[in-house]
Amino acid sequence: DIAPESIAICLWFSYSNDEHESKLAQRIREVFPDIPVTVSSEIVREFREYPRTSTTVINAGLRPIVGSYLESVQGKIEESGVHAPFLVMQSNGGCAVATRSAQESHRLILSGPAGGAAGLVALGRQHNLDKLIGLDMGGTSTDICLIKDGKLPLKSTQIINDHTLLAPTVDIHTIGSGGGSIAYVDNTGRLKVGPMSAKAVPGPAAYMQGGTLATLTDAHVVLGTIGQQSLASGLTLSKEAAVKAVSEVAEKLGQDVVQTAIAIVSMSVAHMIRALRQVSIERGLDPRDFTLVPFGGAGPLHAGLLLRNLNLESALIPNRPGLFSADGLLSAGVRIDAAQTLLSPFSTDEISSYVAWFSEKQKELTARLIADGISSDEIEFDSVIDARYLGQGYELPVKLSSTLTNVDSLPELFHEAHRTLYGHASLDQPIEVVTLRISARGNFPKTESAEIKAGETKVVDDAVIGNQMVIFPGFLEGIETKIYQREKLLAGNVFHGPCIVHQMDSTTVVLPGQVVTVTALGDLLIKEDKS
Known part of the structure; x- marks a missing residue:
């Protein structure tokens, strides 16, 4: 009499041999032909049974919701007369x-921040x-995302609300600090900023949308770095409301309003610097x-402060942050x-088998991308071997050359x-090959x-408001x-x-002693003025 919405199957060693899982899935699909069935060996062929089971269950839970939503969107697109591939952003910084x-919904969980990381590579x-x-x-x-060698940084494992997810995810470090972060004094009398947020509703006190608690935005309003010009049309900024909210924090600290506003901004910047x-x-x-x-909306507000406090060479504010x-x-x-997890000691005798797996996957993934409408000339591969010293409980990714010659x-x-x-290496310790990984990227046609x-070095008068x-x-x-x-x-304008x-x-704040080039x-492009 059970009526499941979705079914997950995960057997102990199916990452290595999926025969039993496949037979079980076939039988279940015969009994429940209209119910989505997630099979672990079809979405993640990696060891460690708990993370693999967790990933399988997460995918099974998301499939009915995501599948229904994407099907609805696809229908609306076709109704509008557009007949083109419908792509969705994934957590790995690419689309699918x-x-x-819909079938691999677990790959979408952190797709929002991944768009910014992809933008960094393009920039x-x-x-x-x-x-x-x-x-x-x-x-x-x-x-926060660090790009090295022009490549997206990826993690193979992610913890989300205490649940483990095995899926390539852009390596992004998140902290609870934003424009709506609430400033308060804790039980020990110390100032804290975040991670609680006023969110969009009721929002900062200065927005006059019902918020009464002091936020990072209110501190900027008190200091003058955010003014009425910063708001979209239809919104009114109340400096009086911001001062009132920050004053309540100031009283508990025994400081004046300006000192407290500076402390709020400085503490938020300190959180960012630590991250x-x-x-x-x-x-x-x-x-x-x-x-x-x-x-983002609030990132450029702190560009000058971060540049100076970290002693960086430059900060680059995108055209539309x-x-x-x-x-x-x-x-x-x-x-x-x-x-594919192997768990075998590295051996020169096995090199040909490693190369054979990568080569076979290149053919398979190329065929899938071509079926998705990608030209074979626009396909690139990244090949990685996760390895560790024999006996270690963690592994490191080792990137291979595109030709697999190394x-x-x-x-x-x-x-x-x-x-x-x-900071150290054990040169005489045997190495274990844990997992082989490959990523296929189908690049969109490049556009200029x-x-x-273009203008002169001097800024035109109309630009000063x-x-x-x-x-x-x-x-x-x-x-x-x-x-x-x-x-x-x-383009070419330079101002100080x-x-x-x-x-x-967004709003960009440039400190005294810094220079901007468009x-x-x-x-x-913001730098310290060394002239």
Whole structure:
């Protein structure tokens, strides 16, 4: 009498031999022909039974919901007269056709932030930069992603609400700090900012939408870095409401309103700096070798402060920072991943079998991408072997060359990867091949990025829309600050801080002693003024 909505099947060693799982799935599909059945060996052929089971159950739970939604969207698209492939963003930074996404719904869970990461790679190509740190700050959280060698960083395992997910996911570090992060004083009398958020509703006190608690946005309003120009039409900014909300926090701290607002902004920036160091310094990388890319609605607000406090070379503000993740989705291309756990000691005698698996998967994934409408000329592969020292409980990914000619160098490559991450290597220790991984990317046809109108070094008068007093953290008094309208800036314009650049989707704050150059594509390049 059971009436399941979805069924999950996961047997102990099916990642190695799927015969029993396949027979069980066939029988269940005969009994329940209209019920989606998720089979672990069809979506994840990796060991560790709990993560594999968790992933299978997550997919089974999502399939009815996601499948119904995508089917509805597909129907609406066809009704409108559009007959083209319907693609959905995945957590791995690439797209997949909707029919496959419906069957493998677990691959969509973190697809939102992945769009921004894909945008970083595209932005890096445009500016010939292969080392970027993206900081995507919205109203509730901040997502940080480090791009090295122009490639998306991927993790094979992700923990989501205490549930383990085995699926390639863009390596993004998230903290609970956003424009709506609430500032408060804890029981010990210390100032805290976040992770609680005022969200869109009721929002910051200054927005006059019912919010009464002080937020990071309210602190910026008090300091003058956010003014009425920053808001969309139809919204009114109340500095009085912001001051009132921040005053309540100030009273508990025994400080004045301005000191408290500076402390709120400084603490939020400190949270971001700590997160930026976690994805760089703690992984053996120097953040000064990277270009900072703040985006999202609130990221550019903190560009100047982050640039100075981290002693970075430059920050690059995309042309449309608030829409950057959506733009990234359009550049992502189609991506398919496959993996197979082996758990065998590395042996030169087995090299041919490793190469054979990769070669066979290249043929299989190429056929699938061509069926999805991708030209064979636009298909690229990334091949990786997860390896570890025999007896270790964790493994490291070792990237192979596109031609697979360096598989025999796996021991040397692994020792180097281990030394880079952990500071040591055991050259006489046997190495175990844990999992073979391959990713196939079908790139969209490249389009030329639109350049904005060129101008002189001097900014045209029309681009200056006013002045306002702004108090910057680190400065004792307010400073008369120029306000620019970004849409009126021209390629080649150069101007100095302090200044604020307003646009429809974000606000960029430039500190005293910093200089901005408008690039040919309309991006803002911020550096410390050393002239």
